[in-house]
Amino acid sequence: MTTVGRSTPTTRTVRVHRFKRGDDAPRMEEHDVPVEERTTVLEALRWIQLHADPTLGLRHSCFHASCGTCGVRVNGRERLACVTPISEVSGTVTVDPIANLPVLHDVVADMAPFVARFPEPHPIVRESELLPGAATPDGIDAFDRFEDCIECGLCLSACPVAATDDTYVGPAALAYAQRLLEEPRADRDAILDWADQDAGAWRCHAAFECTEACPSDVRPAQRIMSLRKDLGRRRKEQGREASTPPSSEGST
Amino acid sequence: MTTETPLSPERSTRSRSWRWTASSGLALLVLVTIHMVAHHFVVDDIGGLRTYRNVLDYISTPIIVVIEGVFLVVVTAHAMLGLRSVLLDFGLSERWRSLLERTLVVLGVVTVAYGFVLIGVLASRA
Amino acid sequence: MSGPDTPLPRRDPGVEEILRTRRASGPVSRKLPGPVAWFDVRNRSTGHLAFSLNRITGLGLVVYLYLHLGVLSLLLGGESSWGGFLEIATTPIFLGLDVLLVFGLLVHGLNGTRLSLIGSGFVPNHQKALFWSLMAFGAILLVYTALHVFAVDG
Numbered sequence: 250m251t252t253v254g255r256s257t258p259t260t261r262t263v264r265v266h267r268f269k270r271g272d273d274a275p276r277m278e279e280h281d282v283p284v285e286e287r288t289t290v291l292e293a294l295r296w297i298q299l300h301a302d303p304t305l306g307l308r309h310s311c312f313h314a315s316c317g318t319c320g321v322r323v324n325g326r327e328r329l330a331c332v333t334p335i336s337e338v339s340g341t342v343t344v345d346p347i348a349n350l351p352v353l354h355d356v357v358a359d360m361a362p363f364v365a366r367f368p369e370p371h372p373i374v375r376e377s378e379l380l381p382g383a384a385t386p387d388g389i390d391a392f393d394r395f396e397d398c399i400e401c402g403l404c405l406s407a408c409p410v411a412a413t414d415d416t417y418v419g420p421a422a423l424a425y426a427q428r429l430l431e432e433p434r435a436d437r438d439a440i441l442d443w444a445d446q447d448a449g450a451w452r453c454h455a456a457f458e459c460t461e462a463c464p465s466d467v468r469p470a471q472r473i474m475s476l477r478k479d480l481g482r483r484r485k486e487q488g489r490e491a492s493t494p495p496s497s498e499g500s501t
Numbered sequence: 502m503t504t505e506t507p508l509s510p511e512r513s514t515r516s517r518s519w520r521w522t523a524s525s526g527l528a529l530l531v532l533v534t535i536h537m538v539a540h541h542f543v544v545d546d547i548g549g550l551r552t553y554r555n556v557l558d559y560i561s562t563p564i565i566v567v568i569e570g571v572f573l574v575v576v577t578a579h580a581m582l583g584l585r586s587v588l589l590d591f592g593l594s595e596r597w598r599s600l601l602e603r604t605l606v607v608l609g610v611v612t613v614a615y616g617f618v619l620i621g622v623l624a625s626r627a
Numbered sequence: 628m629s630g631p632d633t634p635l636p637r638r639d640p641g642v643e644e645i646l647r648t649r650r651a652s653g654p655v656s657r658k659l660p661g662p663v664a665w666f667d668v669r670n671r672s673t674g675h676l677a678f679s680l681n682r683i684t685g686l687g688l689v690v691y692l693y694l695h696l697g698v699l700s701l702l703l704g705g706e707s708s709w710g711g712f713l714e715i716a717t718t719p720i721f722l723g724l725d726v727l728l729v730f731g732l733l734v735h736g737l738n739g740t741r742l743s744l745i746g747s748g749f750v751p752n753h754q755k756a757l758f759w760s761l762m763a764f765g766a767i768l769l770v771y772t773a774l775h776v777f778a779v780d781g
Contacts, residue, residue, distance in 0.1 A: 325670040346656045412664035414592035451519050455742055457674030471751040478748025480516055523743040530736055550716055553706040580689045
Protein backbone atom coordinates (compact mmCIF):
# COMPACT_ATOMS: atom_id res chain seq x y z
CA MET A 250 0.00 0.00 0.00
CA THR A 251 1.43 3.34 -1.01
CA THR A 252 1.25 6.23 1.43
CA VAL A 253 2.32 9.84 1.26
CA GLY A 254 4.49 11.67 3.82
CA ARG A 255 6.95 10.23 6.30
CA SER A 256 5.24 9.69 9.70
CA THR A 257 3.21 6.68 10.84
CA PRO A 258 0.25 6.21 8.53
CA THR A 259 -3.32 6.14 9.79
CA THR A 260 -6.56 5.80 7.89
CA ARG A 261 -9.13 8.54 7.31
CA THR A 262 -12.52 8.25 5.68
CA VAL A 263 -12.87 10.61 2.73
CA ARG A 264 -16.31 11.26 1.21
CA VAL A 265 -16.11 12.65 -2.29
CA HIS A 266 -18.79 14.26 -4.43
CA ARG A 267 -19.25 12.26 -7.63
CA PHE A 268 -21.07 13.48 -10.69
CA LYS A 269 -20.54 12.94 -14.40
CA ARG A 270 -22.50 14.57 -17.21
CA GLY A 271 -25.51 12.42 -17.88
CA ASP A 272 -25.93 11.31 -14.28
CA ASP A 273 -29.40 11.86 -12.83
CA ALA A 274 -28.05 13.27 -9.60
CA PRO A 275 -24.76 13.62 -7.76
CA ARG A 276 -23.81 11.04 -5.12
CA MET A 277 -21.22 10.80 -2.36
CA GLU A 278 -18.60 8.03 -2.33
CA GLU A 279 -16.55 6.98 0.67
CA HIS A 280 -12.99 5.77 0.61
CA ASP A 281 -10.63 4.80 3.43
CA VAL A 282 -7.39 6.58 2.64
CA PRO A 283 -4.07 5.97 4.37
CA VAL A 284 -2.71 9.33 5.47
CA GLU A 285 0.22 10.67 7.45
CA GLU A 286 0.66 13.82 9.51
CA ARG A 287 1.31 16.13 6.57
CA THR A 288 -0.97 14.55 4.00
CA THR A 289 -3.05 17.18 2.25
CA VAL A 290 -6.60 16.84 0.97
CA LEU A 291 -5.27 16.93 -2.61
CA GLU A 292 -2.85 14.11 -1.89
CA ALA A 293 -5.67 12.06 -0.39
CA LEU A 294 -7.81 12.67 -3.48
CA ARG A 295 -4.93 11.68 -5.73
CA TRP A 296 -4.47 8.49 -3.71
CA ILE A 297 -8.13 7.66 -4.39
CA GLN A 298 -7.60 8.39 -8.09
CA LEU A 299 -4.44 6.30 -8.30
CA HIS A 300 -5.34 3.36 -6.07
CA ALA A 301 -9.10 3.12 -5.64
CA ASP A 302 -11.01 4.78 -8.45
CA PRO A 303 -9.27 6.11 -11.57
CA THR A 304 -12.51 7.71 -12.76
CA LEU A 305 -12.36 10.35 -10.01
CA GLY A 306 -12.00 13.74 -11.72
CA LEU A 307 -9.64 16.27 -10.15
CA ARG A 308 -8.14 19.58 -11.19
CA HIS A 309 -4.82 20.76 -9.80
CA SER A 310 -1.53 22.10 -10.96
CA CYS A 311 1.06 23.82 -8.78
CA PHE A 312 0.69 22.03 -5.40
CA HIS A 313 1.54 25.27 -3.59
CA ALA A 314 -1.48 27.60 -3.63
CA SER A 315 -0.38 29.80 -6.50
CA CYS A 316 -2.52 28.55 -9.39
CA GLY A 317 -5.91 28.40 -7.68
CA THR A 318 -7.14 25.41 -9.69
CA CYS A 319 -7.70 22.97 -6.83
CA GLY A 320 -10.37 24.97 -4.99
CA VAL A 321 -12.93 22.71 -3.29
CA ARG A 322 -15.16 22.69 -0.22
CA VAL A 323 -13.81 20.60 2.65
CA ASN A 324 -16.44 19.88 5.30
CA GLY A 325 -18.40 22.87 4.03
CA ARG A 326 -15.51 25.36 4.03
CA GLU A 327 -13.83 26.72 0.91
CA ARG A 328 -10.20 25.61 0.78
CA LEU A 329 -7.37 25.00 -1.65
CA ALA A 330 -6.96 21.23 -1.49
CA CYS A 331 -3.20 21.37 -2.06
CA VAL A 332 -2.49 23.27 1.16
CA THR A 333 -5.19 21.89 3.44
CA PRO A 334 -3.68 19.27 5.76
CA ILE A 335 -6.05 16.41 6.48
CA SER A 336 -4.91 16.62 10.09
CA GLU A 337 -6.71 19.97 10.35
CA VAL A 338 -10.02 18.44 9.29
CA SER A 339 -12.01 16.66 11.97
CA GLY A 340 -14.17 13.60 11.49
CA THR A 341 -15.03 12.29 8.06
CA VAL A 342 -13.44 14.43 5.37
CA THR A 343 -16.17 15.51 2.95
CA VAL A 344 -15.00 17.03 -0.32
CA ASP A 345 -17.44 18.91 -2.56
CA PRO A 346 -16.88 21.16 -5.54
CA ILE A 347 -16.93 24.89 -4.88
CA ALA A 348 -20.47 26.25 -4.72
CA ASN A 349 -22.46 28.56 -6.98
CA LEU A 350 -20.80 27.35 -10.15
CA PRO A 351 -21.84 24.52 -12.45
CA VAL A 352 -20.18 21.16 -11.85
CA LEU A 353 -18.18 19.80 -14.77
CA HIS A 354 -17.53 16.51 -13.03
CA ASP A 355 -16.92 15.23 -9.51
CA VAL A 356 -15.13 18.02 -7.61
CA VAL A 357 -14.30 20.12 -10.66
CA ALA A 358 -16.37 23.28 -11.19
CA ASP A 359 -16.81 25.06 -14.49
CA MET A 360 -14.92 28.33 -14.14
CA ALA A 361 -16.36 29.90 -17.32
CA PRO A 362 -19.24 31.67 -15.49
CA PHE A 363 -16.71 32.88 -12.90
CA VAL A 364 -14.47 34.41 -15.56
CA ALA A 365 -17.47 35.85 -17.42
CA ARG A 366 -18.18 38.10 -14.44
CA PHE A 367 -14.96 40.09 -14.86
CA PRO A 368 -15.09 43.39 -16.76
CA GLU A 369 -13.46 42.99 -20.16
CA PRO A 370 -11.15 43.89 -21.84
CA HIS A 371 -8.17 44.43 -19.52
CA PRO A 372 -6.37 47.40 -21.05
CA ILE A 373 -3.77 47.69 -18.35
CA VAL A 374 -0.67 45.55 -18.35
CA ARG A 375 0.66 44.99 -14.86
CA GLU A 376 4.14 43.82 -14.03
CA SER A 377 4.23 40.40 -12.46
CA GLU A 378 7.80 40.67 -11.28
CA LEU A 379 9.14 43.41 -9.07
CA LEU A 380 12.87 44.19 -9.02
CA PRO A 381 14.26 44.83 -5.55
CA GLY A 382 14.66 48.55 -4.93
CA ALA A 383 12.25 49.47 -7.76
CA ALA A 384 10.66 52.89 -7.41
CA THR A 385 6.89 53.23 -7.85
CA PRO A 386 5.72 55.04 -10.99
CA ASP A 387 4.27 58.55 -10.78
CA GLY A 388 0.86 58.60 -9.17
CA ILE A 389 1.28 55.34 -7.27
CA ASP A 390 2.26 55.54 -3.59
CA ALA A 391 3.09 51.89 -3.12
CA PHE A 392 2.98 48.66 -5.00
CA ASP A 393 -0.06 46.58 -4.08
CA ARG A 394 -0.17 43.36 -6.02
CA PHE A 395 -3.61 42.36 -7.15
CA GLU A 396 -1.73 39.51 -8.74
CA ASP A 397 -2.35 37.97 -5.34
CA CYS A 398 -5.72 36.97 -6.78
CA ILE A 399 -5.31 33.49 -8.19
CA GLU A 400 -8.89 33.37 -9.49
CA CYS A 401 -9.63 30.23 -7.52
CA GLY A 402 -13.33 31.02 -7.13
CA LEU A 403 -13.39 30.30 -3.38
CA CYS A 404 -14.79 33.78 -2.71
CA LEU A 405 -17.72 33.25 -5.07
CA SER A 406 -18.37 29.87 -3.48
CA ALA A 407 -18.45 31.38 0.02
CA CYS A 408 -20.65 34.35 -0.90
CA PRO A 409 -24.23 34.02 0.44
CA VAL A 410 -25.55 36.35 -2.26
CA ALA A 411 -24.10 34.22 -5.05
CA ALA A 412 -25.91 31.27 -3.45
CA THR A 413 -29.18 32.62 -4.80
CA ASP A 414 -28.25 35.17 -7.47
CA ASP A 415 -26.33 33.86 -10.48
CA THR A 416 -26.21 37.35 -11.99
CA TYR A 417 -24.20 38.90 -9.15
CA VAL A 418 -20.76 39.66 -10.54
CA GLY A 419 -19.19 38.52 -7.29
CA PRO A 420 -16.29 39.44 -5.03
CA ALA A 421 -13.41 38.58 -7.38
CA ALA A 422 -14.63 40.73 -10.26
CA LEU A 423 -15.46 43.66 -7.97
CA ALA A 424 -12.11 43.43 -6.20
CA TYR A 425 -10.46 43.40 -9.62
CA ALA A 426 -12.38 46.55 -10.61
CA GLN A 427 -11.28 48.29 -7.41
CA ARG A 428 -7.70 47.32 -8.15
CA LEU A 429 -8.03 48.87 -11.62
CA LEU A 430 -9.03 52.16 -9.99
CA GLU A 431 -5.66 52.29 -8.28
CA GLU A 432 -3.95 52.45 -11.67
CA PRO A 433 -3.42 56.04 -12.80
CA ARG A 434 -4.16 55.08 -16.42
CA ALA A 435 -7.57 53.66 -15.55
CA ASP A 436 -10.75 55.04 -17.05
CA ARG A 437 -12.36 55.64 -13.66
CA ASP A 438 -15.78 56.49 -15.02
CA ALA A 439 -16.03 53.30 -17.06
CA ILE A 440 -14.94 51.16 -14.11
CA LEU A 441 -17.27 52.91 -11.68
CA ASP A 442 -20.17 52.72 -14.14
CA TRP A 443 -19.55 48.98 -14.42
CA ALA A 444 -19.52 48.59 -10.63
CA ASP A 445 -22.49 50.88 -10.05
CA GLN A 446 -25.13 48.28 -10.80
CA ASP A 447 -27.65 46.30 -8.75
CA ALA A 448 -25.72 43.19 -9.77
CA GLY A 449 -22.46 44.97 -8.92
CA ALA A 450 -21.16 46.66 -5.80
CA TRP A 451 -24.64 47.29 -4.36
CA ARG A 452 -25.57 43.62 -4.26
CA CYS A 453 -22.94 42.88 -1.63
CA HIS A 454 -24.40 42.53 1.88
CA ALA A 455 -21.05 42.68 3.69
CA ALA A 456 -21.00 39.10 4.96
CA PHE A 457 -17.20 39.18 4.47
CA GLU A 458 -17.14 35.45 3.74
CA CYS A 459 -15.16 36.17 0.58
CA THR A 460 -12.37 37.66 2.65
CA GLU A 461 -12.50 34.69 5.01
CA ALA A 462 -12.29 32.20 2.14
CA CYS A 463 -9.60 33.97 0.13
CA PRO A 464 -6.30 32.07 0.33
CA SER A 465 -4.30 34.99 -1.08
CA ASP A 466 -5.14 37.94 1.20
CA VAL A 467 -6.89 39.86 -1.57
CA ARG A 468 -9.55 40.93 0.97
CA PRO A 469 -12.31 41.31 -1.64
CA ALA A 470 -14.94 42.52 0.85
CA GLN A 471 -12.78 45.45 1.93
CA ARG A 472 -12.17 46.27 -1.73
CA ILE A 473 -15.90 46.26 -2.45
CA MET A 474 -16.48 48.68 0.43
CA SER A 475 -13.69 50.86 -0.95
CA LEU A 476 -15.40 50.75 -4.35
CA ARG A 477 -18.60 51.95 -2.73
CA LYS A 478 -16.73 54.77 -1.08
CA ASP A 479 -15.39 55.79 -4.50
CA LEU A 480 -18.89 55.61 -5.96
CA GLY A 481 -20.16 57.85 -3.18
CA ARG A 482 -17.35 60.30 -3.75
CA ARG A 483 -18.08 60.43 -7.47
CA ARG A 484 -21.76 61.02 -6.83
CA LYS A 485 -20.89 63.98 -4.59
CA GLU A 486 -18.52 65.38 -7.22
CA GLN A 487 -21.16 65.02 -9.90
CA GLY A 488 -23.66 66.72 -7.62
CA ARG A 489 -21.28 69.58 -6.99
CA GLU A 490 -20.59 69.95 -10.72
CA ALA A 491 -24.28 69.94 -11.49
CA SER A 492 -24.98 72.70 -8.97
CA THR A 493 -22.02 74.89 -9.99
CA PRO A 494 -23.08 77.39 -12.67
CA PRO A 495 -20.87 77.30 -15.79
CA SER A 496 -18.26 80.09 -15.75
CA SER A 497 -18.68 82.68 -18.48
CA GLU A 498 -15.38 83.14 -20.34
CA GLY A 499 -14.60 86.10 -22.52
CA SER A 500 -15.31 85.49 -26.18
CA THR A 501 -12.91 86.26 -28.95
CA MET B 502 -16.66 35.76 -25.35
CA THR B 503 -18.07 38.84 -23.60
CA THR B 504 -20.95 40.97 -24.84
CA GLU B 505 -20.95 44.74 -24.95
CA THR B 506 -24.39 46.14 -24.28
CA PRO B 507 -24.66 49.90 -23.84
CA LEU B 508 -25.24 51.20 -20.36
CA SER B 509 -28.78 52.54 -20.04
CA PRO B 510 -28.88 56.02 -18.44
CA GLU B 511 -31.49 55.20 -15.78
CA ARG B 512 -29.20 52.55 -14.33
CA SER B 513 -26.35 54.94 -13.71
CA THR B 514 -26.81 55.31 -9.95
CA ARG B 515 -27.92 52.21 -8.10
CA SER B 516 -26.62 53.61 -4.85
CA ARG B 517 -29.89 55.42 -4.20
CA SER B 518 -31.67 52.39 -2.69
CA TRP B 519 -28.73 51.65 -0.44
CA ARG B 520 -28.46 55.28 0.68
CA TRP B 521 -32.16 55.53 1.46
CA THR B 522 -32.05 52.24 3.36
CA ALA B 523 -29.07 53.38 5.40
CA SER B 524 -30.50 56.87 6.01
CA SER B 525 -33.93 55.61 7.01
CA GLY B 526 -32.26 53.04 9.24
CA LEU B 527 -30.23 55.66 11.04
CA ALA B 528 -33.34 57.82 11.46
CA LEU B 529 -35.14 54.81 12.90
CA LEU B 530 -32.50 54.46 15.62
CA VAL B 531 -33.98 57.64 17.07
CA LEU B 532 -37.62 57.12 16.11
CA VAL B 533 -37.85 53.52 17.35
CA THR B 534 -36.22 54.52 20.64
CA ILE B 535 -38.79 57.28 21.14
CA HIS B 536 -41.62 54.92 20.19
CA MET B 537 -40.48 52.09 22.46
CA VAL B 538 -39.81 54.39 25.41
CA ALA B 539 -43.22 56.02 24.98
CA HIS B 540 -45.03 52.68 24.90
CA HIS B 541 -43.07 50.61 27.41
CA PHE B 542 -41.29 52.96 29.79
CA VAL B 543 -43.68 55.83 30.51
CA VAL B 544 -46.87 54.24 31.84
CA ASP B 545 -46.70 52.45 35.19
CA ASP B 546 -48.75 49.48 34.08
CA ILE B 547 -47.68 45.91 33.37
CA GLY B 548 -45.15 45.97 30.53
CA GLY B 549 -45.55 49.72 30.40
CA LEU B 550 -48.51 49.17 28.05
CA ARG B 551 -51.12 51.90 27.65
CA THR B 552 -54.84 51.49 28.29
CA TYR B 553 -57.36 52.69 25.74
CA ARG B 554 -57.72 56.07 27.51
CA ASN B 555 -53.94 56.43 27.76
CA VAL B 556 -53.58 55.81 24.04
CA LEU B 557 -56.18 58.45 23.19
CA ASP B 558 -54.56 60.97 25.53
CA TYR B 559 -51.19 60.19 23.97
CA ILE B 560 -52.29 60.47 20.34
CA SER B 561 -54.27 63.67 20.91
CA THR B 562 -51.06 65.71 21.29
CA PRO B 563 -50.15 67.32 17.92
CA ILE B 564 -46.40 66.82 18.31
CA ILE B 565 -47.02 63.11 19.00
CA VAL B 566 -49.09 62.84 15.83
CA VAL B 567 -46.19 64.34 13.88
CA ILE B 568 -43.59 62.05 15.49
CA GLU B 569 -45.65 58.90 15.09
CA GLY B 570 -46.56 59.92 11.53
CA VAL B 571 -42.93 60.41 10.59
CA PHE B 572 -42.07 57.12 12.30
CA LEU B 573 -44.76 55.34 10.27
CA VAL B 574 -43.48 56.74 6.96
CA VAL B 575 -39.82 56.03 7.71
CA VAL B 576 -40.37 52.52 9.07
CA THR B 577 -42.57 51.58 6.11
CA ALA B 578 -40.01 52.95 3.64
CA HIS B 579 -37.21 51.05 5.38
CA ALA B 580 -39.29 47.86 5.41
CA MET B 581 -40.11 48.11 1.70
CA LEU B 582 -36.49 48.87 0.78
CA GLY B 583 -35.33 45.95 2.91
CA LEU B 584 -37.83 43.59 1.32
CA ARG B 585 -36.71 44.78 -2.11
CA SER B 586 -33.09 44.10 -1.22
CA VAL B 587 -33.86 40.58 0.01
CA LEU B 588 -36.03 39.70 -2.99
CA LEU B 589 -33.49 41.06 -5.48
CA ASP B 590 -31.07 38.46 -4.10
CA PHE B 591 -33.05 35.88 -6.03
CA GLY B 592 -31.58 37.27 -9.26
CA LEU B 593 -34.86 38.46 -10.73
CA SER B 594 -35.20 39.35 -14.39
CA GLU B 595 -35.92 42.96 -15.37
CA ARG B 596 -39.63 42.18 -15.78
CA TRP B 597 -39.98 40.64 -12.30
CA ARG B 598 -37.82 43.34 -10.73
CA SER B 599 -40.05 46.05 -12.18
CA LEU B 600 -43.16 44.22 -10.96
CA LEU B 601 -41.62 43.80 -7.51
CA GLU B 602 -40.76 47.48 -7.22
CA ARG B 603 -44.22 48.58 -8.25
CA THR B 604 -45.83 46.13 -5.83
CA LEU B 605 -43.69 47.35 -2.95
CA VAL B 606 -44.51 50.99 -3.71
CA VAL B 607 -48.23 50.18 -3.66
CA LEU B 608 -47.88 48.13 -0.48
CA GLY B 609 -45.93 50.92 1.18
CA VAL B 610 -48.46 53.58 0.21
CA VAL B 611 -51.38 51.45 1.42
CA THR B 612 -49.60 50.75 4.71
CA VAL B 613 -48.85 54.40 5.37
CA ALA B 614 -52.35 55.42 4.34
CA TYR B 615 -53.93 52.91 6.70
CA GLY B 616 -51.66 54.00 9.51
CA PHE B 617 -52.62 57.63 9.03
CA VAL B 618 -56.31 56.72 8.99
CA LEU B 619 -55.77 54.92 12.30
CA ILE B 620 -53.95 57.90 13.81
CA GLY B 621 -56.60 60.29 12.50
CA VAL B 622 -59.55 58.29 13.86
CA LEU B 623 -57.96 57.81 17.28
CA ALA B 624 -56.89 61.43 17.55
CA SER B 625 -60.42 62.54 16.75
CA ARG B 626 -61.83 60.46 19.60
CA ALA B 627 -59.64 62.07 22.24
CA MET C 628 -6.30 44.29 -29.65
CA SER C 629 -6.72 46.63 -26.66
CA GLY C 630 -3.79 48.68 -25.33
CA PRO C 631 -3.09 50.75 -22.22
CA ASP C 632 -5.06 53.72 -23.56
CA THR C 633 -8.16 51.79 -24.59
CA PRO C 634 -10.96 52.77 -22.23
CA LEU C 635 -13.17 50.10 -20.74
CA PRO C 636 -16.42 49.85 -22.71
CA ARG C 637 -19.45 51.34 -21.04
CA ARG C 638 -21.60 48.30 -20.64
CA ASP C 639 -23.61 46.26 -18.22
CA PRO C 640 -21.81 43.67 -16.12
CA GLY C 641 -22.28 41.05 -18.83
CA VAL C 642 -25.21 39.53 -17.01
CA GLU C 643 -26.41 37.83 -20.14
CA GLU C 644 -22.96 36.38 -20.70
CA ILE C 645 -22.87 35.01 -17.17
CA LEU C 646 -26.26 33.43 -17.64
CA ARG C 647 -25.34 32.06 -21.07
CA THR C 648 -22.22 30.33 -19.75
CA ARG C 649 -24.20 29.11 -16.76
CA ARG C 650 -26.89 27.57 -18.99
CA ALA C 651 -24.27 25.92 -21.18
CA SER C 652 -22.96 23.94 -18.21
CA GLY C 653 -24.47 21.38 -15.91
CA PRO C 654 -26.22 21.67 -12.56
CA VAL C 655 -24.86 24.25 -10.18
CA SER C 656 -23.31 23.04 -6.95
CA ARG C 657 -25.02 24.76 -4.01
CA LYS C 658 -24.30 24.61 -0.32
CA LEU C 659 -27.98 24.36 0.53
CA PRO C 660 -31.12 24.97 -1.52
CA GLY C 661 -31.82 28.62 -2.25
CA PRO C 662 -32.34 31.01 0.64
CA VAL C 663 -31.68 28.33 3.28
CA ALA C 664 -27.99 29.00 2.57
CA TRP C 665 -28.45 32.56 3.84
CA PHE C 666 -29.09 31.23 7.35
CA ASP C 667 -26.54 28.40 7.45
CA VAL C 668 -23.81 29.73 9.74
CA ARG C 669 -22.02 26.37 10.14
CA ASN C 670 -18.35 26.74 9.24
CA ARG C 671 -18.94 30.46 8.67
CA SER C 672 -17.51 33.44 10.51
CA THR C 673 -18.75 36.62 12.22
CA GLY C 674 -19.69 38.49 9.05
CA HIS C 675 -21.99 35.72 7.86
CA LEU C 676 -23.56 35.45 11.32
CA ALA C 677 -24.24 39.19 11.21
CA PHE C 678 -25.70 38.89 7.70
CA SER C 679 -27.99 36.00 8.73
CA LEU C 680 -29.13 37.76 11.91
CA ASN C 681 -29.79 40.98 10.05
CA ARG C 682 -31.81 39.19 7.43
CA ILE C 683 -33.92 37.13 9.80
CA THR C 684 -34.59 40.03 12.18
CA GLY C 685 -35.44 42.26 9.21
CA LEU C 686 -37.94 39.79 7.82
CA GLY C 687 -39.33 39.21 11.30
CA LEU C 688 -39.77 42.92 11.85
CA VAL C 689 -41.63 43.30 8.54
CA VAL C 690 -44.05 40.60 9.70
CA TYR C 691 -44.29 42.35 13.07
CA LEU C 692 -45.08 45.69 11.38
CA TYR C 693 -48.26 44.25 9.89
CA LEU C 694 -49.15 42.30 13.03
CA HIS C 695 -48.75 45.52 14.97
CA LEU C 696 -51.01 47.47 12.63
CA GLY C 697 -53.52 44.67 12.95
CA VAL C 698 -53.37 44.79 16.73
CA LEU C 699 -53.63 48.57 16.78
CA SER C 700 -56.80 48.23 14.70
CA LEU C 701 -58.38 46.79 17.85
CA LEU C 702 -58.33 50.34 19.21
CA LEU C 703 -61.00 51.18 16.68
CA GLY C 704 -63.27 48.76 18.55
CA GLY C 705 -63.14 50.90 21.66
CA GLU C 706 -62.19 50.31 25.28
CA SER C 707 -63.53 46.77 25.62
CA SER C 708 -61.80 45.59 22.47
CA TRP C 709 -58.45 47.06 23.51
CA GLY C 710 -58.92 45.92 27.09
CA GLY C 711 -59.36 42.38 25.87
CA PHE C 712 -56.09 42.60 24.02
CA LEU C 713 -54.30 44.06 27.07
CA GLU C 714 -55.36 41.06 29.13
CA ILE C 715 -53.45 38.81 26.73
CA ALA C 716 -50.62 41.30 26.22
CA THR C 717 -49.81 41.46 29.91
CA THR C 718 -49.36 37.71 30.31
CA PRO C 719 -45.77 36.52 30.85
CA ILE C 720 -45.65 34.77 27.47
CA PHE C 721 -46.67 37.91 25.65
CA LEU C 722 -44.29 40.06 27.65
CA GLY C 723 -41.62 37.58 26.64
CA LEU C 724 -42.56 38.18 23.01
CA ASP C 725 -42.13 41.89 23.67
CA VAL C 726 -38.60 41.18 24.86
CA LEU C 727 -38.04 39.12 21.70
CA LEU C 728 -39.20 42.13 19.69
CA VAL C 729 -36.68 44.32 21.47
CA PHE C 730 -33.99 41.71 20.75
CA GLY C 731 -34.86 41.87 17.06
CA LEU C 732 -34.87 45.66 17.05
CA LEU C 733 -31.52 45.86 18.82
CA VAL C 734 -29.79 43.30 16.60
CA HIS C 735 -31.17 44.83 13.41
CA GLY C 736 -30.60 48.42 14.49
CA LEU C 737 -27.10 48.02 15.86
CA ASN C 738 -25.92 45.75 13.05
CA GLY C 739 -27.54 48.14 10.59
CA THR C 740 -25.42 50.92 12.05
CA ARG C 741 -22.37 48.73 11.51
CA LEU C 742 -23.42 48.08 7.90
CA SER C 743 -23.93 51.78 7.26
CA LEU C 744 -20.39 52.46 8.42
CA ILE C 745 -18.58 49.64 6.65
CA GLY C 746 -20.81 49.86 3.57
CA SER C 747 -19.73 53.45 3.14
CA GLY C 748 -16.13 52.32 3.22
CA PHE C 749 -15.35 53.20 6.84
CA VAL C 750 -13.56 50.76 9.17
CA PRO C 751 -14.13 47.63 7.02
CA ASN C 752 -11.07 46.00 8.60
CA HIS C 753 -12.69 46.17 12.02
CA GLN C 754 -16.07 44.75 11.11
CA LYS C 755 -15.82 41.80 13.48
CA ALA C 756 -14.83 43.87 16.50
CA LEU C 757 -17.55 46.38 15.62
CA PHE C 758 -20.16 43.63 15.48
CA TRP C 759 -19.28 42.05 18.81
CA SER C 760 -18.93 45.34 20.67
CA LEU C 761 -22.29 46.56 19.36
CA MET C 762 -23.93 43.26 20.28
CA ALA C 763 -22.45 43.47 23.77
CA PHE C 764 -23.94 46.95 24.13
CA GLY C 765 -27.23 45.60 22.79
CA ALA C 766 -27.17 42.76 25.32
CA ILE C 767 -26.93 45.27 28.16
CA LEU C 768 -29.89 47.21 26.78
CA LEU C 769 -31.85 44.00 26.30
CA VAL C 770 -31.31 42.88 29.89
CA TYR C 771 -32.36 46.30 31.16
CA THR C 772 -35.48 46.27 28.99
CA ALA C 773 -36.41 42.72 30.01
CA LEU C 774 -36.08 43.58 33.68
CA HIS C 775 -38.22 46.64 33.21
CA VAL C 776 -40.90 44.90 31.14
CA PHE C 777 -41.35 42.12 33.70
CA ALA C 778 -40.85 44.23 36.80
CA VAL C 779 -43.38 47.01 36.28
CA ASP C 780 -46.55 46.24 38.28
CA GLY C 781 -50.07 47.11 37.24
